[in-house]
Amino acid sequence: MPAHSDTTTEPTPTDDPRSRRRRLEPDERRAQILSCAIDMFGERPYAAVSTAELAQRAGVARGLINHYFGNKRDLYLAVVRRMVTLPRPDNMLVPAGPLPDRVDASVRWLLDTIGEHGTTWVKVTGLEGIGDDPDVQRILDEADNAAADRVVQMMGLSDSLHSEQLRALVRCYGGLVKAAGREWIVRGSLDRAQVHELLSDTLLTLITQSFPKVNGTN
Template identity: 45%
Template sequence: MSYQRLSPDERRAQILDVARRMFTELPYSEVSTAAIARETGVQRGLIHYYFGTKRELFLKVVQKLAASAALQVPPVDERLTLPEAVELCVNLFLDTAERNATTWFAALDAEGFGQDPELLRIVNRFRDEAVEHMLTVLRVEPTETLRAVLRTYSGLADAATRQWLQEKTLDREQVHTLLARTLLTMVSEIAPELEGTADPALD
């Protein structure tokens, strides 16, 4: 890429876009700041000036990924039934996973530099925000028990998308069926039972 004169904010955004693409296409260990600099058309020192080390740049990429995924949550639609809201949640998750699979799995595994506390903090905060978004879309009463159930569900969602996008043992339709039916059951049956209350709709 030939050099272009850009403002500092534009240059930072350009570097982040290139880094995100490279971290998405390649394992963390195979990406270098020198390669990112070549792709961006800048000196390697500029990467370090704006972002520091490769680790810090990767953390910024994951942080931006989490923020952009959070923005995909649509306005609440009061007309949706619970099963329809579940379908919407699952489709949003699968769309995001498909666009960002390699980067997200690298973040979950902390691939390349071990269990990094800052990376885990970003991932856990994203999980917490995803749970709150699900509660909003599903229009169910938030309780700590239900939040815990949905956190457990997020682990299943990660494992299922690995089978689809990495292992190739399931296709998207199969993963959708698995996640949608499980989420509906967790919200309508399992969580109420754990709360010690019965769901009148199931009587």
């Protein structure tokens, strides 16, 4: 594959600021393109996003998008992965103390994740991009499993004899998280504090009441 020049225009005192040429490392350039793609897929439907316009917005040659991501669908899959990628475990503070405090911390983490990506997160998790695509669904399913594992860990219940059942319940709870995210981010019918209360109350009820009933310990 021919080499691509990872450069934008660096202004001289008389240059137009829109024309900049600056050398970036490949990882930086890829991250720049991905960031612009995240914005564009959040602003408009999948079919209305063009790689030519994306290249213009990112300030790169169109060939660099193909170089780093392949075609438009491959780029969208990269956006989906970025939207549902969880923070590294060592970057998360697993809460200690009473269960309500753990629930509160878990919900805060979930809403921070949603709020960081806004409408793009809502569209991606709601399958509003390229529809019923098996690769998108696989990425989302893997993300749901990882998020359930993380929530169970934050509840301090990873070693429960019925942890698999609890993870299944948390995956069901994930559907409410996605719906609440839409009400907050897209519709504006609920604010973050109201969504936090809804999700906290529901998660606490799931763990203290629903979980014992499902596993037969209540």
